[in-house]
Amino acid sequence: MTGIIETRGLVKRYDGELAVAGIDLVVAAGEIYGLVGPNGAGKTTTMRILATLLAPTAGEAMVCGVGVTSDPIEVRRRIGYMPDFYGVYDDMRVWEYLDFFARCYSVPAARRVGMIGELLEIVGLGDRRDSYVEALSRGMRQRLCLAHTLVHDPQLLILDEPASGLDPRARVEMREILRELSGMGKTILVSSHILPELAELCTSVGIMDHGRLLRSGRIEDIERSLRATALLRIEVLSDPAAAIEWLGTDERVGDVLDVSGAGLTRLDVPFDGSADEQAALLRSMIQAGHLVSSFSQTTSDLEEIFLKVTGQDGNEETAA
Amino acid sequence: MTTATLSREPRLPRLREFGWSVTTIMVKELRSRFRGRRAFVIITVYLGVLALIAYGVYAVVAPQAQMQAQFGGGGFANASATIGQAIFLLLSIFQMLLVGFIAPAFTSGAISLEREKQTLDLLVTTPMRPGGIIVGKLLAALAFVGLMIVAAIPISGLVLMYGGAAIDDIVRQQVVLLVTALGLGAIGLFWSALIKRTQAATVLTYVTVLGLVVGTAMIFIFWSIVSTRDADNQFGTPRLAPEQLLWVNPAVAMMDVVANTELGGFGAFSSLMSTLQGGGSSGVVCDGDTCFQADGSGFVSGPVGAGGVVVPLDCPPNARCGVAGDDLAVFQPQPVSGHFWTRFVVSFAGISLLLTLASMRLVVPAPMRFVFRRRRPAKAMREAIPPAEAD
Numbered sequence: 118m119t120g121i122i123e124t125r126g127l128v129k130r131y132d133g134e135l136a137v138a139g140i141d142l143v144v145a146a147g148e149i150y151g152l153v154g155p156n157g158a159g160k161t162t163t164m165r166i167l168a169t170l171l172a173p174t175a176g177e178a179m180v181c182g183v184g185v186t187s188d189p190i191e192v193r194r195r196i197g198y199m200p201d202f203y204g205v206y207d208d209m210r211v212w213e214y215l216d217f218f219a220r221c222y223s224v225p226a227a228r229r230v231g232m233i234g235e236l237l238e239i240v241g242l243g244d245r246r247d248s249y250v251e252a253l254s255r256g257m258r259q260r261l262c263l264a265h266t267l268v269h270d271p272q273l274l275i276l277d278e279p280a281s282g283l284d285p286r287a288r289v290e291m292r293e294i295l296r297e298l299s300g301m302g303k304t305i306l307v308s309s310h311i312l313p314e315l316a317e318l319c320t321s322v323g324i325m326d327h328g329r330l331l332r333s334g335r336i337e338d339i340e341r342s343l344r345a346t347a348l349l350r351i352e353v354l355s356d357p358a359a360a361i362e363w364l365g366t367d368e369r370v371g372d373v374l375d376v377s378g379a380g381l382t383r384l385d386v387p388f389d390g391s392a393d394e395q396a397a398l399l400r401s402m403i404q405a406g407h408l409v410s411s412f413s414q415t416t417s418d419l420e421e422i423f424l425k426v427t428g429q430d431g432n433e434e435t436a437a
Numbered sequence: 438m439t440t441a442t443l444s445r446e447p448r449l450p451r452l453r454e455f456g457w458s459v460t461t462i463m464v465k466e467l468r469s470r471f472r473g474r475r476a477f478v479i480i481t482v483y484l485g486v487l488a489l490i491a492y493g494v495y496a497v498v499a500p501q502a503q504m505q506a507q508f509g510g511g512g513f514a515n516a517s518a519t520i521g522q523a524i525f526l527l528l529s530i531f532q533m534l535l536v537g538f539i540a541p542a543f544t545s546g547a548i549s550l551e552r553e554k555q556t557l558d559l560l561v562t563t564p565m566r567p568g569g570i571i572v573g574k575l576l577a578a579l580a581f582v583g584l585m586i587v588a589a590i591p592i593s594g595l596v597l598m599y600g601g602a603a604i605d606d607i608v609r610q611q612v613v614l615l616v617t618a619l620g621l622g623a624i625g626l627f628w629s630a631l632i633k634r635t636q637a638a639t640v641l642t643y644v645t646v647l648g649l650v651v652g653t654a655m656i657f658i659f660w661s662i663v664s665t666r667d668a669d670n671q672f673g674t675p676r677l678a679p680e681q682l683l684w685v686n687p688a689v690a691m692m693d694v695v696a697n698t699e700l701g702g703f704g705a706f707s708s709l710m711s712t713l714q715g716g717g718s719s720g721v722v723c724d725g726d727t728c729f730q731a732d733g734s735g736f737v738s739g740p741v742g743a744g745g746v747v748v749p750l751d752c753p754p755n756a757r758c759g760v761a762g763d764d765l766a767v768f769q770p771q772p773v774s775g776h777f778w779t780r781f782v783v784s785f786a787g788i789s790l791l792l793t794l795a796s797m798r799l800v801v802p803a804p805m806r807f808v809f810r811r812r813r814p815a816k817a818m819r820e821a822i823p824p825a826e827a828d
Contacts, residue, residue, distance in 0.1 A: 168562050193564045204554035208469035220461040221563035223449060265559070 126176035138328035151315030154325035197266025222269035256287035352411035458569020466577035521601025543578035544625030623789035630799035690781035
């Protein structure tokens, strides 16, 4: 078995609308795999297929070596799934909530009591055992829902936007819990539309847009391959047309964009080169007679990279 | 540290898996339902009202019954039995109303509420059998209604003090009530599983209940009137709609049970049951040597057939007027009560079963339901590859 999750040509259509357009996703055991993409990219659909809530229109999906359509019940026994939107039952205490789901997974009574205590400790709700579920704050509910995915000690957790709607502190807490779970040997598939959040946590990421998996791999590899192209912002006092023309002669420079405004001449210059090469570019540009008043790399964080990747999906045919 | 630290639960056999799902859901539902004082208060109030009704009936009926028993002549039951029957009748009607309103209310939100509160996804991603979820929901709802019905048995038992209704009457009453609760519960559950919104599901459930109780009766009457006025039917002989229509009517079943308490099948309900079964108003009911018109219009004056059975003068041209032995037409008295409630129990139980099975299919995540039908990999794949200029 090469991956705990393996999909081949996964396709999902809703009434002719293509939500997932042929995804080949492989997640190896022990990874924290982050699925990132804008809203409507197909993340949730992919996860719901893996959680046996949706049947794929075409293609296959295997979870822990079991096909999601051939034996959904077996798949359900092996995964813990946390949907992006969910509710809680009224009139239920925290321990009853977990007890109920433990029963759902036919965990024997003798094991349930101790396990509920352990899980509540893991997610930091140890002192909320007898609170009513509907009285919990958003962050606590989120953690309770995470605890519910663990009652049957699954190999794989599928968490759809576990940090959505949380304040920064709660996000950090959630991240810590996920790290801890990963340390316990669980494979985690987590989605988010906020990339930096995942970048700190995940071992691998997949970038999705329009139902396609645009990039997938170890996070360092993706960052390196994308960071290579930096976006430079150059302000010139001399003739911008001449500057653009001059920049165009350098083969490391991509399409220069004139973003002038408010009396300033600004150019956005995609540049494929290291920091040293950027410095060299600046020197030669000044030597060429252009009056450069500002030369900087725009804060090229992962989010921007992500926007860049998803922005060029039209000509992106290789879903790596 | 790559594999799970705890051992995985072994998979149970299918049937045990099903039973486990049922109890899991029931425990959860009942825990919430019986929490706090609510359930306790509801049952107390309900029993109080029933007891008041029983007392009220006694207060109203007792003086009348005594008068009738003294001056009414034959044909009237003794005072005590009249009181007993009246109490039995009123309690039956009231409990029937209760079941009719409460049983659907408990189930018509069972699934749709889970959908609305977005808890259904969590539930169906557990390995529980959908059938177990549905049956657990149904039984949990019925447990409360059932408790109310069973808790009221001692009040129905008051009847035994007065006479007029026997233990077997009370048993029949309980059976009809419980089956009604089951059937109406299953109807609510079905709509709840089919319709996304609880409000709509609730409305449809009550419309269905109304249709069963009032609708079938209206259709029956209308149908009968129309076919009696048929052009061929020159003499206007009553022709009835198929009585199967009424097999699903819980009210008719309860009337049937009540009719059984009427002495010698003489009384308003017996007459009605007799009419529904095609006996017509000319039906004759015998109690020992005495025979009555079933509609209570008086004694029968006609030739007495073999075995002391009266042959009606205007023997209607239907099967009940057979020829036995000589050329003498013999009216064969049919037991007028006990006909409908048994058929009701069977058909309502059948309907409940079908609706429950349908609900099981519906609670499976919607797109998974047709997974086999939708699997056309080759075609789907061809469609899946969008044209190159995608967006």
